Amino acid sequence: MTDISKTFDVQINVVFPFLTKILKEKDSDRIKASGSFNYESVPQVETAQGRKVSLNFQKADSNAVRMEKMKSDLQGMIDDFNRIEKVLEQRSQHIEFKYDPEASQNESLTDAEETLFGTASGNISFEMYKKVLEYEERIDRYISHQSIENGGPFSGVA
């Protein structure tokens, strides 16, 4: 009689809720996809369009009045640009990058998504992409911090 002892591996992946949703609802699409951007249109809430500027001066207008009209128009344009930026940001949340995680040419992408988000779904949303950029920035800061702690130079200092 011999005593035996073994330890079997378990891995728990904790993922974003929308990623889980995509995995459950779009699995067949995910397998078929081979790497393409997908834009899912959404009901248009606000028109992303700037105003038309027409400087309508009267002969009698003084320079000061004309300046005020130009300032007003310019402010309007700036407001429109800010509004357009917000609308574009909102719409960009519906852009996804789809790829086939089963395809060998996508191996590095599969590894990257699995490492960052716990599982390789084959769908990378714009939100996830922004998150990756944020992670990258944090990692850079961390490496820089560690370097300084270990006696390395400050960034930009010889």
Add this chain to the structure above:
Amino acid sequence: MALNLYEYDEDNNQYLQISEDGLHTNPIKTSHNGTNGETVEKKVYLKNEDANFYYTDIIVTSIPARKVKVGDINYPEAFISYKIINQDSQPTENQWLSIRSGNEVEMEDIGDASAGDTSYKPIWIQVGIPTGTRVQTIRDVSISLQAKSNPVGV
């Protein structure tokens, strides 16, 4: 030692051997919604690979994650539950509720002195992730197996 753990791959109609000792070449994988919390149940199988041996005193234990901050009740990872039940049919909710995370189960002997038994023995595992768990891959969990190996016919 010829007792191994397997997972059934329905897509390819085959049993896949679970890796051991932290190698993680083929771990039992579960995927969870961390924001809302989610519980996942899976069926795995214990199998004797060598008909010349039989096994007694078999204890299977779920080893939960150890990376917890003691005393910090706001640390969701501290409440990840991990349970095991050995039976063929999927356990009921009440069955899962009646046992604690990190439990151990005693299995029936596999084979006896007259013959080895190489059939697959089902085990269910349940992994529960609490609400608010951050996105991550947890590998600090495992299934522990203790048993006594005996030669057949002796």
